[in-house]
Amino acid sequence: MSNSGHPKDRGNRRGLMLVLSSPSGAGKTTLSRMLLEEFGDVKLSISATTRPPRPNEVHGEDYYFKTPDEFHRMIERREFLEWAHVFDKHYGTPKADTVARLEAGEDVLFDVDWQGADALHDQMPNDVVSVFILPPSIEALQARLMGRPGSTPELVARRMEDAKREIMHWRRYDYVIVNDDLNVAYQRLKRILLVERLKRLRQIDLEDHVRALLGEA
Numbered sequence: 533m534s535n536s537g538h539p540k541d542r543g544n545r546r547g548l549m550l551v552l553s554s555p556s557g558a559g560k561t562t563l564s565r566m567l568l569e570e571f572g573d574v575k576l577s578i579s580a581t582t583r584p585p586r587p588n589e590v591h592g593e594d595y596y597f598k599t600p601d602e603f604h605r606m607i608e609r610r611e612f613l614e615w616a617h618v619f620d621k622h623y624g625t626p627k628a629d630t631v632a633r634l635e636a637g638e639d640v641l642f643d644v645d646w647q648g649a650d651a652l653h654d655q656m657p658n659d660v661v662s663v664f665i666l667p668p669s670i671e672a673l674q675a676r677l678m679g680r681p682g683s684t685p686e687l688v689a690r691r692m693e694d695a696k697r698e699i700m701h702w703r704r705y706d707y708v709i710v711n712d713d714l715n716v717a718y719q720r721l722k723r724i725l726l727v728e729r730l731k732r733l734r735q736i737d738l739e740d741h742v743r744a745l746l747g748e749a
């Protein structure tokens with residue numbers, strides 16, 4: 533009864549909530565995409581937001597792009613696990629599907645700010661594994677923000693203003709990765725996923741296995 537991380541090798545496992553945060557531009561989205569590409573059984577939680585799409589972003593893949601009225605109706609209908617005000621816009625994690633996915637043994641990946649990470653941890657402390665991504669330097673962070681499609685000097689300045697406030701929360705996280713070389717950072721993220729899958733609480737079928745070993749089954 534192995535559990536290496538390969539989908540066929542998962543057994544009866546409860547999924548985990550892999551929560552990534554960082555200052556804007558440090559590389560969460562890039563690392564998330566790499567993980568989703570390699571692990572078919574990890575699903576992205578697609579947030580809703582009132583910010584406009586970037587040139588390369590697709591509704592329903594990157595975000596659910598909402599008007600402020602639509603977003604407020606979702607709040608009133610209690611459709612969010614958590615929501616927050618970030619960079620003068622609203623962002624929220626829809627409840628739909630997350631719990632069912634965890635129970636089906638699928639891992640769910642969240643790209644949220646520190647407020648979202650705190651709220652998710654408060655609600656589901658045994659399911660959340662939190663990872664903070666740090667940039668190698670403030671200069672590299674600024675260069676990454678400037679190089680992103682749709683960036684403007686005003687948007688970059690606004691995000692750089694908030695970067696230090698976000699970084700101050702790094703100690704709240706279970707793991708921290710410095711994203712300098714992308715492939716090194718990705719290998720670290722992947723190792724975190726694989727080792728967290730082996731936690732006793734997540735291997736539901738161990739209960740039956742141990743009962744059988746003890747002759748209690």
Ligand SMILES: Nc1ncnc2c1ncn2[C@@H]1O[C@H](COP(=O)(O)OP(=O)(O)OP(=O)(O)O)[C@@H](O)[C@H]1O
Nearest residue numbers: 554556557558559560561562676680711712713714
């Ligand atoms: N290790 C790296 N080296 C160089 N460039 C990188 C690295 N990681 C990410 N990038 C680039 O930096 C830019 C910002 O990355 P990304 O969009 O993943 O950041 P983010 O943390 O998700 O930002 P946001 O919070 O605003 O969504 C992208 O253009 C990406 O290609």
Ligand SMILES: Nc1nc2c(ncn2[C@@H]2O[C@H](COP(=O)(O)O)[C@@H](O)[C@H]2O)c(=O)[nH]1
Nearest residue numbers: 579615616618623624625643644645647648
């Ligand atoms: N609390 C939440 N924060 C979220 C959510 N979705 C994204 N985010 C965070 O917002 C900023 C900006 O994102 P961008 O895509 O506009 O660059 C970043 O820190 C995201 O992690 C959410 O549902 N809840």
